[in-house]
């Protein structure tokens with residue numbers, strides 16, 4: 001238990017040290033042409049929280065935080081409990097859902113979400129918790145995250161005590177299962193979160209490859225709203241406002257550099273399907289660099305963990321605050337018209353969304 005918490009403290013300290021000591025200019029450099037670009041540094045899973053460490057951390061926070069509730073919403077193929085973190089002060093207030101790691105090899109989003117949970121317990125977040133209900137489903141695909149799957153991962157590149165894969169234990173891409181909902185992980189999300197709570201906003205957090213760029217500079221991530229023609233235009237506009245809050249808060253940091261993601265219109269993808277089925281404003285956030293992969297140039301090494309975890313914390317904190325104080329309703333969505341779609345440097349074929 002103590003070791004787990006120490007791990008998270010170290011991660012947080014790393015992110016803060018980057019933000020405070022290095023300052024914006026060197027960090028912008030690190031995001032762009034930094035030491036982890038070619039070869040991408042040491043790619044290892046050993047510094048990432050295991051599923052068990054995550055659960056221990058959540059149970060410990062649940063015991064410390066009176067405003068927090070921890071619920072099990074179902075089990076993975078391999079029987080791991082899937083958790084929902086809840087902060088519900090008043091069901092009449094707006095509600096945002098943060099979803100991480102539908103793809104098991106995209107873990108820094110989860111690390112950031114856990115850091116956010118810790119922040120919510122510090123007392124500095126009372127204004128946020130008074131104004132918005134927050135739901136978090138971290139590590140939906142725990143089997144893929146632990147490499148506990150029914151197919152070989154021999155060609156995956158990361159060192160460490162496990163490999164991590166996009167797919168669930170049955171080799172299904174969970175983010176293509178939001179119409180049929182065949183897999184237990186998808187069923188848990190829809191039956192025990194989407195249909196049980198009135199959710200207004202959702203951010204679906206992912207990682208992409210390492211070589212996407214906007215305006216000639218490597219991105220720290222890219223964002224996109226629902227692009228299915230069946231989404232209610234009012235829902236799409238709210239989604240664009242959610243994206244505006246993220247863009248304004250991340251791109252202005254100096255280390256953040258966001259592009260517009262290239263995503264399909266299929267409703268099997270949560271960004272589209274959840275917007276249509278439940279009229280929820282959704283945003284996809286694709287951070288740079290996966291934690292493990294079989295293809296060269298897709299995974300990103302340890303030295304980038306700090307700013308990518310911080311990017312998650314910034315995203316979650318800023319959006320929850322903007323919903324809590326109502327300022328999201330004034331968010332200017334016109335930046336989407338000029339935001340360049342990301343392009344990819346040669347030598348990479350990353351999985352999409």
Ligand SMILES: [Zn+2]
Nearest residue numbers: 103206207353
């Ligand atoms: Zn993904």
